[in-house]
Amino acid sequence: MKLRLPLYARIVFWFLLNVAVLALSFYLVVRVQFRQGMNTALGSLAGDRLQLLAQELHFTLAKQPPSEWTATLQKLGAAHDAKIALYHLPDVFVAGDTLVIPPEVHDEADALFPDPSRRGPPGNDRPPPRRGPPPRDESLFGDSFLDAFAEDEAHNPPDQRERPWPTRLGLFMKKAKADGQNWVGVRFPPPQRSMYNEGPLMLMIVSSSITANGLVFDVKPWLWGFGGALAVSTLLWLPFVRGITHSIRQTMDATELIARGKFDVRVPEDRGDELGRMAQAVNRMAVQLDGYVRGQKRFLGDIAHELCSPIARMEMGLGILDHKLGEEHAENLNDVKEELRDISAMVNELLSFSKAAVGMDSMTPEPVMLRAVIEEVLHTEDLPADLEWVEISDTLIVSAHYDLLKRAIGNVLRNAMLHGAPPIEISAERSHGHIVLSIADSGPGVPADSLPRLFDPFYRVDTARARETGGTGLGLAIVKTCIDACGGTVSAKNLEPHGLEVIITLPAV
Numbered sequence: 001m002k003l004r005l006p007l008y009a010r011i012v013f014w015f016l017l018n019v020a021v022l023a024l025s026f027y028l029v030v031r032v033q034f035r036q037g038m039n040t041a042l043g044s045l046a047g048d049r050l051q052l053l054a055q056e057l058h059f060t061l062a063k064q065p066p067s068e069w070t071a072t073l074q075k076l077g078a079a080h081d082a083k084i085a086l087y088h089l090p091d092v093f094v095a096g097d098t099l100v101i102p103p104e105v106h107d108e109a110d111a112l113f114p115d116p117s118r119r120g121p122p123g124n125d126r127p128p129p130r131r132g133p134p135p136r137d138e139s140l141f142g143d144s145f146l147d148a149f150a151e152d153e154a155h156n157p158p159d160q161r162e163r164p165w166p167t168r169l170g171l172f173m174k175k176a177k178a179d180g181q182n183w184v185g186v187r188f189p190p191p192q193r194s195m196y197n198e199g200p201l202m203l204m205i206v207s208s209s210i211t212a213n214g215l216v217f218d219v220k221p222w223l224w225g226f227g228g229a230l231a232v233s234t235l236l237w238l239p240f241v242r243g244i245t246h247s248i249r250q251t252m253d254a255t256e257l258i259a260r261g262k263f264d265v266r267v268p269e270d271r272g273d274e275l276g277r278m279a280q281a282v283n284r285m286a287v288q289l290d291g292y293v294r295g296q297k298r299f300l301g302d303i304a305h306e307l308c309s310p311i312a313r314m315e316m317g318l319g320i321l322d323h324k325l326g327e328e329h330a331e332n333l334n335d336v337k338e339e340l341r342d343i344s345a346m347v348n349e350l351l352s353f354s355k356a357a358v359g360m361d362s363m364t365p366e367p368v369m370l371r372a373v374i375e376e377v378l379h380t381e382d383l384p385a386d387l388e389w390v391e392i393s394d395t396l397i398v399s400a401h402y403d404l405l406k407r408a409i410g411n412v413l414r415n416a417m418l419h420g421a422p423p424i425e426i427s428a429e430r431s432h433g434h435i436v437l438s439i440a441d442s443g444p445g446v447p448a449d450s451l452p453r454l455f456d457p458f459y460r461v462d463t464a465r466a467r468e469t470g471g472t473g474l475g476l477a478i479v480k481t482c483i484d485a486c487g488g489t490v491s492a493k494n495l496e497p498h499g500l501e502v503i504i505t506l507p508a509v
Contacts, residue, residue, distance in 0.1 A: 011241045019230060046217040047171055053215070054169055054186045054203060061095075061191040069095035069191075080215040082207035086188065089113065089200045099204055102176045105183045112170035112187050113200045173216075182210050247275040254282055261484055263290030304350035311344050349474040352407070365399040365487060367509045370428055370435060373402065377410045383417065390427035398435045398506040400486035405506075408482035408490075409439075411475045412502050416441040419461075420500055434488075435508045440501035445494040454492050455480035 057076070061069050069086065073096035077084040085096030089109055101109075170187035184205040195201070211217040250267050257265045263286045267279040318337055325333060371392045378387070398405070416424050420441025428437045446454065446461050453459045458473040479502075483490045488506035495501050 011237075011245070015233075015237055019233075023226075050171055050184070050186055050216060051169055054188060057203070058189055058191055066095065066192075073097070076215075077205075080207070080213040081209070082205055082212045082215055084206075085204045087202050087204060088198055089202055092198075094201065096204075097206075099206060101204070102178055102183070105174050105176060105185070105204075108172040108174045108183075109185050109202050112172060112185070112202075181206050181208060182212070184212065184216055244275065247271055247279070251275070251279055251282055254286070258282070258286050258289065260489065261293070261480070263287070263293065300350050304347045307343075307347045308351075311340065311347060314340055315344070346474075349478065352474075352478055365401060365507075367397050368400045368402050368405060369394065370396045370398055370437065370506075373406055374409060374426060377406055377413060380406075381410055381413060383413060388423040388425045390425055392426070392428045396428050396430065396435050397509040398486075398488075399509050400488070400506055401482075404482035404485050408479045408486075408504070409437075411479045412439050412504075415475050416443070416500070416502075419443060430508055433508055435506050437504040437506070438501055439504075440495060440499055442499045444498055445500045446492075448494065451492055451494070455490065 057072075060072060064072065073084045073086065077097060083097040083099060085099050086094035087099075087101070088094060090106060091101060169189075172185045174183045174185075175181070176183060184207075186203040186205070188201040188203040190198075190201055205212055205215065207213065207215070214220065247268075254265045254267045265286060267282050269276055269279050269283065271279065315337075318333065318340065322330075322333060371394055374392065413424065416439060420443030423442060425440045426438070428435055430436075450459075450461050454461075455476045457477040459477075460473040480490050483504055483506070486506055488504060490502065490504050492500060492502050
């Protein structure tokens with residue numbers, strides 16, 4: 001079965017799908033970048049964060065004795081569920097957590113440093129460098145870095161020294177194949193001058209998370225930003241979506257009422273777009289249909305009224321002929337009288353249908369006790385006693401026109417006795433501010449394709465319109481007209497295994 005969703009849900013669904021596609025695209029871009037190498041994750045944001053982290057950590061360690069460095073690094077690592085250590089390459093432990101550096105991480109760390117044979121000893125007695133590529137960061141090993149250290153120590157006390165800092169530090173990120181841990185290495189300047197000749201320093205950060213829980217890269221601002229953008233987008237979309245769906249819902253409700261024959265409904269025309277034009281078209285359609293239907297019903301009423309006089313004269317003439325003609329013409333005369341009675345009954349039905357339709361606007365509904373109306377109908381119509389009466393409470397009071405409601409219920413009961421079969425069950429209950437009256441027979445029911453047209457004027461399930469089937473096709477049409485005039489609705493459905501149920505819904509008092 002095809003899933004049917006309201007337009008509002010469809011628009012929200014497509015909006016969320018759009019957001020999901022954008023999120024998936026972002027995820028795929030990140031995955032592709034990581035496949036090209038995890039170092040691509042050390043872009044401007046993660047790289048700048050690690051640069052700042054290394055600088056702050058360098059200044060902190062420079063003010064502490066080496067005996068306190070391990071506690072400082074372990075405290076920082078515990079706050080981010082990571083392990084942090086300082087090493088002299090290749091594997092001389094300095095401070096922090098003791099780590100077993102995988103070979104592939106060693107290779108990444110070695111790539112950040114030039115060949116030590118090219119550096120030479122510090123000072124002015126250093127021989128000219130060999131030909132080849134210069135060091136990647138001369139400030140880490142050159143005289144300028146050492147001279148700045150010496151000048152800082154000579155002019156500033158220990159608590160006020162500002163350590164020299166290179167423009168950028170070398171970084172790498174590697175995922176170890178053995179344990180799946182994420183390794184981040186930062187080329188680290190020596191916190192003390194005496195450590196320069198001991199070999200290059202490397203700050204190692206190990207974590208199971210690629211972001212090291214915010215140490216390498218903090219995703220929370222991105223999540224907050226994404227959530228904020230989503231919230232702003234939702235606030236921008238909601239008035240737009242609500243305005244569209246509200247207008248469509250108003251138009252849909254109006255067209256449903258028009259389909260039920262309520263042509264006095266109108267749709268607000270305050271929009272200047274296509275929905276506003278559609279509302280105007282619906283209103284014009286309602287006005288034209290109202291005129292057509294009223295004109296048709298009034299025309300039928302006028303014809304029926306005009307036919308009353310010649311029918312009355314014909315009945316009078318047949319009465320005179322009945323006295324003058326002999327017994328040999330009595331049978332023919334009775335046939336004519338029967339045909340005339342059928343015509344008279346049809347004209348009366350047309351008059352009733354026309355009066356109920358044309359005069360409905362001038363009538364004012366009043367409180368009516370439903371049980372009293374049904375009892376009067378049963379007494380007036382002299383229906384058989386085999387009706388299966390279902391107790392209807394005296395507290396069920398509807399807002400309706402007494403005479404129209406009585407006529408509607410009488411027509412339904414007569415139709416059930418004529419085309420259905422006893423027993424006939426009558427029941428009523430209160431539901432959501434309305435009274436639902438049900439009249440069900442035990443007959444064969446009607447074909448499913450005939451149900452929507454049962455209440456159309458002159459419609460009969462038996463298309464042959466033979467006399468034996470009875471009726472004029474106006475009985476249920478009059479029911480619908482009377483119930484519409486009372487502000488209610490009427491419908492019909494087949495019962496299982498057999499039978500037809502007519503459901504009348506009226507406003508409760």
